[in-house]
Structure formats: C-alpha cells, structure tokens
Amino acid sequence: MGTNYVAYWKTLPYKLLVGLKWIGFGVLTGILVGGVSALFAKAIVLATGFRLAHTWIVFLLPLAGLFIVWFYHRLGARKPRGTNLVLEAIRESERVPVKMAPLIIVSTVLTHLFGGSAGREGAALQVGGSLGHGLGQLLHFRKEERRRTIMCGMSAAFSALFGTPLAATVLSMEISTVGVMYYSSLVPCAVSALTAHFVAQVINPGSEAMLLSAVPAFYVRDAVCTGLFAWACALVSILFATSMHSSKKLLQKYFPNDYIRVAVSGVIIVVLTLLVGDQTYNGTGSNIIASCIENPTFKLAFYAFLLKILFTSVTLGGGFQGGEIVPSLFIGATFGHVVGSFTGMNPALCSAIGMACVFCGVTNCPLASLLIAFEMFGFDASSYFILAIAITYLFSGNYGIYGAQKIRFSKWDPAEIDANTH
The missing domain is CATH 1.10.3080.10 (Clc chloride channel)
Incomplete structure (x- = not known):
C-alpha cells in the first residue's frame, strides 16, 4: 500500500x-x-x-x-x-x-x-x-x-x-x-x-425539456404494462431499423445512378405529402412530439408512426441528408400516444417512454437513453424509464440504424459476438 x-x-x-x-x-x-x-x-x-x-x-x-x-x-x-x-x-x-x-x-x-x-x-x-x-x-x-x-x-x-x-x-x-x-x-x-x-x-435561449405534469404511482400492474409496452417498442425499433436499411438497398438496386435515385426519392416524398394532405411527416416533426407530451387531448392517426417510418426511410434511403434519431423520437412519441389512448394508460407518459425506448432500440445505447429521458422529462418517472429501456434493449436484438456499429457482447448470453448491427 x-x-x-x-x-x-x-x-x-x-x-x-x-x-x-x-x-x-x-x-x-x-x-x-x-x-x-x-x-x-x-x-x-x-x-x-x-x-x-x-x-x-x-x-x-x-x-x-x-x-x-x-x-x-x-x-x-x-x-x-x-x-x-x-x-x-x-x-x-x-x-x-x-x-x-x-x-x-x-x-x-x-x-x-x-x-x-x-x-x-x-x-x-x-x-x-x-x-x-x-x-x-x-x-x-x-x-x-x-x-x-x-x-x-x-x-x-x-x-x-x-x-x-x-x-x-x-x-x-x-x-x-x-x-x-x-x-x-x-x-x-x-x-x-x-x-x-x-x-x-x-x-438559442430556451429548453428542450418537456416535463411530465403528472406521473402515476409505480405498482406491479404498472410494471407489467410498462414491460409489455417496452417489448412492443422494441419491435417498432426493429421495424424502423430494417426499413431504413431495406429502403436504401432497394433504391440503390433499382436506381443505381445517384442523381436519378435522389430525384425519384424526392418525387415519392412529394406524392406522399399530397396524399397525407399536410406536412405532418416532413421535417423533424418536433411540434408533433411536443403535442404528444404536453397536450392530453391531442389526436392523431393510429398509424402515424408507420407513416413517419415510411417518410424517413424514403428520404434518407434516396440520398437526402439528415439524422435518424429525431424521427425515432417522433415514432416513439406517436406510437406511445396511440397505445396510451387505446389502453387507458397515461398518453403523455406512454409517449415519453416510447421516445426513450425507440431511441434505445435503434441506437443500442441504454445509458444515454436513460439520461435523455431524465433530462427531457424529469426524474419522477424514473422507475418507468429504467424498466422500459432495459426491456427494449434486451428485445431489440442486434438491430440498429448504424450499420458500422459493433455489438461486442451478446444481449442474451455472457459471450462475445463482435458483430455489426443489422
């Protein structure tokens, strides 16, 4: 010593x-x-x-x-x-x-x-x-x-x-x-x-925080419902990740020329926007995310998260530039809001959990996901967040939006796998 x-x-x-x-x-x-x-x-x-x-x-x-x-x-x-x-x-x-x-x-x-x-x-x-x-x-x-x-x-x-x-x-x-x-x-x-x-x-003065106004007490029933919802979020994150990779491969296969591919992608987005009738799914959609958290009476289509997956996959798969994480927050928020509205759970809380879970599922970063949840929504729902993020991380498998990301250790067994995400 x-x-x-x-x-x-x-x-x-x-x-x-x-x-x-x-x-x-x-x-x-x-x-x-x-x-x-x-x-x-x-x-x-x-x-x-x-x-x-x-x-x-x-x-x-x-x-x-x-x-x-x-x-x-x-x-x-x-x-x-x-x-x-x-x-x-x-x-x-x-x-x-x-x-x-x-x-x-x-x-x-x-x-x-x-x-x-x-x-x-x-x-x-x-x-x-x-x-x-x-x-x-x-x-x-x-x-x-x-x-x-x-x-x-x-x-x-x-x-x-x-x-x-x-x-x-x-x-x-x-x-x-x-x-x-x-x-x-x-x-x-x-x-x-x-x-x-x-x-x-x-x-840029201001805050990104969207504190939850009321958080229900965390009992056994809430833990079970949260676990099931987190598992569903894992499936949504897998769908988003595979859609991102598949759309890029398909567009590159049928339109190998970069200029033609990006133009076709742009035309598809224009047509989709006209079919939707507004620009809800264009851009980041930050206003929709905020409404899911802050407005208990906010109404949106139950398939909103699917449309955002489609819009984002076509946009980035075609050659436009931007990120996938804010769309993942949109997807998680809208999916959670719909689930909460249909099941009787707190829609705002479900939206917040959905955002953290889908973010975790597509990035494979549970600690960062937990900290984002705390910084954006406060610590009152910490029990919900830590359980939901843990379950989503486990059941999201080796999927992710970044193909260069490495999974060093298995999520299921104490073994090294050293494999890229898919």
Missing part, C-alpha cells in the same frame, strides 16, 4: 498536466462545436419556418436532392458514409475529414427546407466528430488521441442541439461499440458537453 501511495504522488504532476490538457481541449471544443451547432440549429428552425409558411416549396424537393448529390460529388464524397464513418473512426482511431462538417450542414438544412423527413443529430455527430478531429490535428495531438478528440466533438454537438449534456457525455462513449465504454474520454466529453450547452443557451 505504501508503494502505491508513493507512486501516486510521484505521477500526480503528470496526471494533472494530462487532466488540464483535456479539460482545456474540452472547453475549446465546446466553444467551437457548440457555437457551430447552435447556429446550425437556428438555420434548421428558420428553414422549417420558411417551408411551413410557403408550403409549395416541397415541390422543389427533387431539385434540392440533385443539388445535394452534386455538392457531395463536387467535394469528393461520391459515397457518403455519414455517421457510420464517425463510428468506425472512433473504434479504429481513423481520420474524419473536416469537409464533412460543411457537407452535412448545408445538405441537412436543404433537406429540411424542402420537406424531406429527417432529423438533425446525424449532422451533430458528423459535425462534432469532424470538427473535434480537425481541432485535434490543429493542436498536433497524437494519432493515439484521435479517438478522444472525435468523441469530444460529438458530445459537444449533441449537447448543443438537444440540450441534454448528461446524455451527450455518455452517448459518444457508448454508441460506437455496444458493450464497451471508452471511459478515458469521460473528462473531455463531459467538459465539452457542458461548455457547448452553455454556448448554445446563449445563442
């Missing part, structure tokens, strides 16, 4: 320097990435507002798709791999091109402006990863430290866009390899997430 005590104090100066180095990098990353992400979020809001005020613009979606494909080709990204590239870079300590940031920002804003169905967090993970890596290069960090710089940027971007610094800290450490947590990145990820959250609040 005495030897260990002496060794600790001998190495303390070095540890302090390393700690200060990563704290400083976290602050710099939080300021840079947080500022860029907050401005990006503002651009998404402005684009959405313009589209809703000028609904005719959705007819130009195919043309916007052509420009997005041209833009990617022009900058040398003929086969964009998006978030999958970032996940592989974390695992293998590979490079993330800095040009990914302007590519995903411009293309995601255009997708939202013209009515594609997508989220914003795909841009968050890609922008954060590329800028974090770029800042590390600028500061001459070693190759061995590349993983931390990428994850640090991802945490900052996610925190700035979603207002959930706790979940953002954990998500980047959890998402690349399921079953493995990169704890060496905890300090820079935490510092960058908190710094970015502060910067984002200065640029």
Whole structure:
C-alpha cells in the first residue's frame, strides 16, 4: 500500500498536466462545436419556418436532392458514409475529414427546407466528430488521441442541439461499440458537453425539456404494462431499423445512378405529402412530439408512426441528408400516444417512454437513453424509464440504424459476438 501511495504522488504532476490538457481541449471544443451547432440549429428552425409558411416549396424537393448529390460529388464524397464513418473512426482511431462538417450542414438544412423527413443529430455527430478531429490535428495531438478528440466533438454537438449534456457525455462513449465504454474520454466529453450547452443557451435561449405534469404511482400492474409496452417498442425499433436499411438497398438496386435515385426519392416524398394532405411527416416533426407530451387531448392517426417510418426511410434511403434519431423520437412519441389512448394508460407518459425506448432500440445505447429521458422529462418517472429501456434493449436484438456499429457482447448470453448491427 505504501508503494502505491508513493507512486501516486510521484505521477500526480503528470496526471494533472494530462487532466488540464483535456479539460482545456474540452472547453475549446465546446466553444467551437457548440457555437457551430447552435447556429446550425437556428438555420434548421428558420428553414422549417420558411417551408411551413410557403408550403409549395416541397415541390422543389427533387431539385434540392440533385443539388445535394452534386455538392457531395463536387467535394469528393461520391459515397457518403455519414455517421457510420464517425463510428468506425472512433473504434479504429481513423481520420474524419473536416469537409464533412460543411457537407452535412448545408445538405441537412436543404433537406429540411424542402420537406424531406429527417432529423438533425446525424449532422451533430458528423459535425462534432469532424470538427473535434480537425481541432485535434490543429493542436498536433497524437494519432493515439484521435479517438478522444472525435468523441469530444460529438458530445459537444449533441449537447448543443438537444440540450441534454448528461446524455451527450455518455452517448459518444457508448454508441460506437455496444458493450464497451471508452471511459478515458469521460473528462473531455463531459467538459465539452457542458461548455457547448452553455454556448448554445446563449445563442438559442430556451429548453428542450418537456416535463411530465403528472406521473402515476409505480405498482406491479404498472410494471407489467410498462414491460409489455417496452417489448412492443422494441419491435417498432426493429421495424424502423430494417426499413431504413431495406429502403436504401432497394433504391440503390433499382436506381443505381445517384442523381436519378435522389430525384425519384424526392418525387415519392412529394406524392406522399399530397396524399397525407399536410406536412405532418416532413421535417423533424418536433411540434408533433411536443403535442404528444404536453397536450392530453391531442389526436392523431393510429398509424402515424408507420407513416413517419415510411417518410424517413424514403428520404434518407434516396440520398437526402439528415439524422435518424429525431424521427425515432417522433415514432416513439406517436406510437406511445396511440397505445396510451387505446389502453387507458397515461398518453403523455406512454409517449415519453416510447421516445426513450425507440431511441434505445435503434441506437443500442441504454445509458444515454436513460439520461435523455431524465433530462427531457424529469426524474419522477424514473422507475418507468429504467424498466422500459432495459426491456427494449434486451428485445431489440442486434438491430440498429448504424450499420458500422459493433455489438461486442451478446444481449442474451455472457459471450462475445463482435458483430455489426443489422
């Protein structure tokens, strides 16, 4: 014990320097990435507002798709791999091109402006990863430290866009390899997430939280109902993940040309929008998510979650850019609201649980899902959330929206499987 005590104090100066180095990098990353992400979020809001005020613009979606494909080709990204590239870079300590940031920002804003169905967090993970890596290069960090710089940027971007610094800290450490947590990145990820959250609040004041007004007491009957609902959410998350992968494969098979594929995808979205009669399923659908949580009398079609799956799968499968996580929150919220309305359970609580569960099912990140639930909805329903997320994680199997994500350990048995999600 005495030897260990002496060794600790001998190495303390070095540890302090390393700690200060990563704290400083976290602050710099939080300021840079947080500022860029907050401005990006503002651009998404402005684009959405313009589209809703000028609904005719959705007819130009195919043309916007052509420009997005041209833009990617022009900058040398003929086969964009998006978030999958970032996940592989974390695992293998590979490079993330800095040009990914302007590519995903411009293309995601255009997708939202013209009515594609997508989220914003795909841009968050890609922008954060590329800028974090770029800042590390600028500061001459070693190759061995590349993983931390990428994850640090991802945490900052996610925190700035979603207002959930706790979940953002954990998500980047959890998402690349399921079953493995990169704890060496905890300090820079935490510092960058908190710094970015502060910067984002200065640029875009407000909160993403949607606190639940009333949470029923948690008894045995509630636990059973929650467990069954979580299992259903696992099935919905599998449906969403397989739809995303299948739509991309089908569109690539029948329309191998990038320009034709994105134009056809845009036309399909325009036709679907006309058939629906409004733009409920275009863009992020954040207003629908908020209504499910905050408005007990809110009414929507029981198949709303299926339409969002269809809209998002066609949009992103065809070559438009954006994220899958906000659509997963929409899917979970609408599915939960419908289940709650039909079964007599609290619709708002079911919507909140559905959001957390579907997010967990498609990302395979139970800890980040739990923290997102706490930060967005408060701790009063903690028993519901932890049970539901655990069951969804178990029954969602090896499915996920990111094909480059690795499942290191089996969800069912104490064994290593080291398999990609499907």
